[in-house]
Amino acid sequence: MASRKLSELAKTIRSKNAGVDRITFDVIFRDRANYELVKGSGVLSRASVAELYRIDPARITDFVAYDPAFAIKFTILRGRPSGSAGDSDIFGAQQYAPLLSVEVPVD
Amino acid sequence: MMSSNAGPTLRFLCPNGHLGFAPIKVPSFELGVATRPDFILADSGSDDIGPVPLGTDTSTSPKEWQRHDLEHMLLAARKLGVPMLIGSAGDTGTNSRVDMYVQMIRDIAAQHRLKPFKLGYFYSEVPKGYLQAKMSSGEAVEGLDGRGDLTPQELEATARIVAVAGVHPYLELLNRGADVIIGGRSSDAVIFAAPAIRAGYPESLAYYLGKVLECASFNAEPYAGKESVIGEIGFDDVKVTAMHPDQRCTIASVAGHAMYERSNPFYEYVAGGMLDMTDCRYEQYDERTTRVTGPRFVRADKVRVKLEGSGKVGERYMGFAGVRDPYTIARIDEVIGWAKQQVRERFGEPESAGYELHYQVYGRDGVMGEMEPLRDSPGHELGIMVFGVAPTAEMAEEVTLTGTRQMFYARLPDVKGTAGGVAFPLDEVTRVSPAYRWTLNHTVAVADPLELFELHTAEVGLAAAGSGGR
Numbered sequence: 077m078a079s080r081k082l083s084e085l086a087k088t089i090r091s092k093n094a095g096v097d098r099i100t101f102d103v104i105f106r107d108r109a110n111y112e113l114v115k116g117s118g119v120l121s122r123a124s125v126a127e128l129y130r131i132d133p134a135r136i137t138d139f140v141a142y143d144p145a146f147a148i149k150f151t152i153l154r155g156r157p158s159g160s161a162g163d164s165d166i167f168g169a170q171q172y173a174p175l176l177s178v179e180v181p182v183d
Numbered sequence: 184m185m186s187s188n189a190g191p192t193l194r195f196l197c198p199n200g201h202l203g204f205a206p207i208k209v210p211s212f213e214l215g216v217a218t219r220p221d222f223i224l225a226d227s228g229s230d231d232i233g234p235v236p237l238g239t240d241t242s243t244s245p246k247e248w249q250r251h252d253l254e255h256m257l258l259a260a261r262k263l264g265v266p267m268l269i270g271s272a273g274d275t276g277t278n279s280r281v282d283m284y285v286q287m288i289r290d291i292a293a294q295h296r297l298k299p300f301k302l303g304y305f306y307s308e309v310p311k312g313y314l315q316a317k318m319s320s321g322e323a324v325e326g327l328d329g330r331g332d333l334t335p336q337e338l339e340a341t342a343r344i345v346a347v348a349g350v351h352p353y354l355e356l357l358n359r360g361a362d363v364i365i366g367g368r369s370s371d372a373v374i375f376a377a378p379a380i381r382a383g384y385p386e387s388l389a390y391y392l393g394k395v396l397e398c399a400s401f402n403a404e405p406y407a408g409k410e411s412v413i414g415e416i417g418f419d420d421v422k423v424t425a426m427h428p429d430q431r432c433t434i435a436s437v438a439g440h441a442m443y444e445r446s447n448p449f450y451e452y453v454a455g456g457m458l459d460m461t462d463c464r465y466e467q468y469d470e471r472t473t474r475v476t477g478p479r480f481v482r483a484d485k486v487r488v489k490l491e492g493s494g495k496v497g498e499r500y501m502g503f504a505g506v507r508d509p510y511t512i513a514r515i516d517e518v519i520g521w522a523k524q525q526v527r528e529r530f531g532e533p534e535s536a537g538y539e540l541h542y543q544v545y546g547r548d549g550v551m552g553e554m555e556p557l558r559d560s561p562g563h564e565l566g567i568m569v570f571g572v573a574p575t576a577e578m579a580e581e582v583t584l585t586g587t588r589q590m591f592y593a594r595l596p597d598v599k600g601t602a603g604g605v606a607f608p609l610d611e612v613t614r615v616s617p618a619y620r621w622t623l624n625h626t627v628a629v630a631d632p633l634e635l636f637e638l639h640t641a642e643v644g645l646a647a648a649g650s651g652g653r
Contacts, residue, residue: 088439093231094446096491096621097328104439129554137329142448144465145438151446153329155553159233161496161572161618162541164550166233174556 083176085110091172099168100151111146196220198411200398202227203244211427215411216259226371228271237275238493238619276368284365299644303356306637307367309344340494341622347489349454351632353377371397390458391478402440403430424472434465437473456482492623498576502569502587502612504605522589538573572618583612
């Protein structure tokens with residue numbers, strides 16, 4: 077089956093702090109078609125994201141599809157609060173990269 | 184350019200989503216000012232910057248950049264004769280940061296010989312005794328985001344606490360006639376919501392207005408920071424317009440912004456209630472304007488105010504080393520393990536000796552740590568940052584120096600290079616900011632929404648020199 081990378085289908089893929097204890101991820105599409113394609117494909121789910129990031133699924137606090145913005149959004153608990161000694165991403169801004177190459181099946 | 188439906192509207196100009204963090208872009212701000220907005224507003228704080236500024240009571244933004252933005256905003260607001268509101272002064276919103284901004288306002292007014300105006304300001308710091316008393320009386324200080332209730336030990340470990348204000352202190356200072364408000368720590372959205380609520384607009388639209396404007400041009404596309412946007416509130420909608428000629432507020436950019444920096448795109452919590460964006464509707468109003476309808480606001484039965492607290496962990500030093508030998512790269516955890524062991528032999532176990540030693544291995548998983556999917560395929564060279572934290576600077580220096588230099592001596596069985604296992608760009612370690620941690624991400628119930636905030640007003644400007652008071 078043919079597939080395309082998420083980075084080719086989404087307009088925005090980003091991560092950022094949501095408060096001091098969480099990082100939130102936004103995957104935003106320009107149009108409904110690509111949004112529905114990815115949403116319906118199931119490649120982004122609590123389970124797949126937990127596997128991709130090698131974390132316990134219990135650390136995923138939110139996972140929603142947000143139709144008004146053609147967006148899929150999930151939030152994870154940080155390993156340690158932002159800016160603690162040993163934290164390497166105070167803003168949580170560079171945690172999205174593994175999402176770029178997620179393969180999405182297309183017909 | 185700005186058209187609107189029948190009925191009066193109010194227009195809010197926001198030039199910066201975090202005043203001082205990077206300077207505003209003046210041309211789009213001036214375009215916004217030329218449309219004669221009713222308010223000029225910006226938030227100046229964030230908990231994004233980590234716990235160190237709050238703990239050490241410093242700003243992360245340079246004073247010159249803060250003054251630059253305040254000067255442009257104050258001169259425009261006084262020229263138009265409209266209120267100017269700033270929240271979370273100086274990144275953290277502590278008392279010293281409010282005082283610093285108040286002094287900047289006084290200095291700018293004096294320098295430009297501005298006509299007298301009324302300055303309102305409020306403090307947000309919370310004395311530990313206040314929370315001790317609450318806890319003693321059986322009132323829990325509840326944890327957010329999975330944290331437990333605050334314990335006396337965690338309170339004791341905290342250096343400084345700020346309460347995150349809702350609309351209440353802003354409403355009260357506006358009622359007292361303030362032309363310019365410098366706020367302590369505040370929710371971003373309430374700076375915008377307060378004047379709209381005071382003018383009689385629905386709370387739902389007022390808070391949504393604040394939510395959509397608080398990061399300025401981050402709600403527009405293409406991506407560009409520090410450009411001005413204008414929000415216009417009516418009795419049944421909010422419209423948001425980009426001021427930069429090349430930026431547009433689109434359905435995608437505005438709806439996308441609703442979920443920025445939030446766990447969830449539907450709900451935004453402030454002291455006194457919750458903004459529900461589940462049923463928001465977005466439409467393209469004109470080329471650069473998006474119109475939003477349908478937010479709801481659910482008032483809380485009891486007002487709970489969010490608290491942010493930071494506690495000191497220790498003094499901190501930093502070291503750095505590079506690695507190029509592929510054999511060493513493949514065994515970098517053994518190299519780090521050797522160095523850690525040398526520190527352990529000198530000081531004992533980290534927990535009992537009260538130190539921390541952290542390694543960030545750039546080129547393998549320096550950015551993402553254990554979440555890095557590619558940590559098993561490191562690059563051809565590695566950069567290793569070493570951080571040592573300890574109760575005294577002397578100990579932190581020795582922990583870090585040992586933890587860095589001993590990588591040079593790591594004993595790998597078959598290494599060809601026997602003259603040193605890592606490359607040092609500097610054969611020394613560097614003192615950096617002390618390590619702090621977020622000790623409070625909690626809420627406390629209040630009987631009076633103003634009880635955590637100390638309000639002041641003062642006359643500023645020509646002929647008002649020296650006057651002031653509560």
